[in-house]
Amino acid sequence: AQSVTQLGSHVSVSEGALVLLRCNYSSSVPPYLFWYVQYPNQGLQLLLKYTTGATLVKGINGFEAEFKKSETSFHLTKPSAHMSDAAEYFCAVSDKGGKLIFGQGTELSVKP
Amino acid sequence: NAGVTQTPKFQVLKTGQSMTLQCAQDMNHNSMYWYRQDPGMGLRLIYYSASEGTTDKGEVPNGYNVSRLNKREFSLRLESAAPSQTSVYFCAIGRAANYGYTFGSGTRLTVV
Numbered sequence A: 001a002q003s004v005t006q007l008g009s010h011v012s013v014s015e016g017a018l019v020l021l022r023c024n025y026s027s028s029v030p031p032y033l034f035w036y037v038q039y040p041n042q043g044l045q046l047l048l049k050y051t052t053g054a055t056l057v058k059g060i061n062g063f064e065a066e067f068k069k070s071e072t073s074f075h076l077t078k079p080s081a082h083m084s085d086a087a088e089y090f091c092a093v094s095d096k097g098g099k100l101i102f103g104q105g106t107e108l109s110v111k112p
Numbered sequence B: 001n002a003g004v005t006q007t008p009k010f011q012v013l014k015t016g017q018s019m020t021l022q023c024a025q026d027m028n029h030n031s032m033y034w035y036r037q038d039p040g041m042g043l044r045l046i047y048y049s050a051s052e053g054t055t056d057k058g059e060v061p062n063g064y065n066v067s068r069l070n071k072r073e074f075s076l077r078l079e080s081a082a083p084s085q086t087s088v089y090f091c092a093i094g095r096a097a098n099y100g101y102t103f104g105s106g107t108r109l110t111v112v
Helices: none
Strands: A003-006 A008-012 A018-026 A031-038 A045-051 A056-058 A064-068 A073-080 A085-093 A100-102 A108-111 B004-007 B009-015 B021-023 B031-038 B043-047 B064-070 B074-078 B087-094 B102-104 B107-111
Touching: A003 A085, A003 A100, A003 B043, A018 A031, A018 A085, A018 A108, A031 A064, A031 A073, A045 A056, A045 A064, A045 A073, A045 B102, A073 A085, A100 B043, A100 B107, A108 B031, B004 B087, B021 B087, B021 B107, B031 B064, B031 B074, B043 B064, B074 B087
Parallel strands: A008 A108, B009 B107
Antiparallel strands: A003 A018, A018 A073, A031 A045, A031 A085, A056 A064, A064 A073, A085 A100, A085 A108, B004 B021, B021 B074, B031 B043, B031 B087, B064 B074, B087 B102, B087 B107
């Protein structure tokens, strides 16, 4: 069965610093992988996804993620954090039936 | 969260009361899902419906029932609410395994 582990329930960075949110997955088949963002009191928005093809995926708001099959990882990065990036981020993997399985979430804080 | 409408947005119930959470979509997708979100646990699947007329249990179905009324609407019912059901509930719709979901804005439920 697929599963997702997000390392670190809370990450704090300074404005302008690199953002790195870690996600590892387990899957018996080639996975579809997703990152979602949730701003306070809102639903989840799709940031980016990996399905097939290029392993470096670019998303909205300057975020990108790299699929590394050998490491079963799909870490999310952004070169320079902005105050507006403060939110909770969820990594997810799609199972064979198309259902999304989510990680526990990582709350990102951005300090001025 | 265009395309997925959840009602109500907030609700407080007393233990033992019943209520139905409503979800409607206007994107003509076959698959609809109900998740609950709890701190530190990410999103967990309660029930899903792969198409009109079908429903299946997810990871945490106990204490809930669902109805796929038609292609547009998928409701979640709590027959006898318990404090452990205090959570934020999200409805989502999906087109395909590699597409990801569109989420509603959520229902924040408190059971006292």
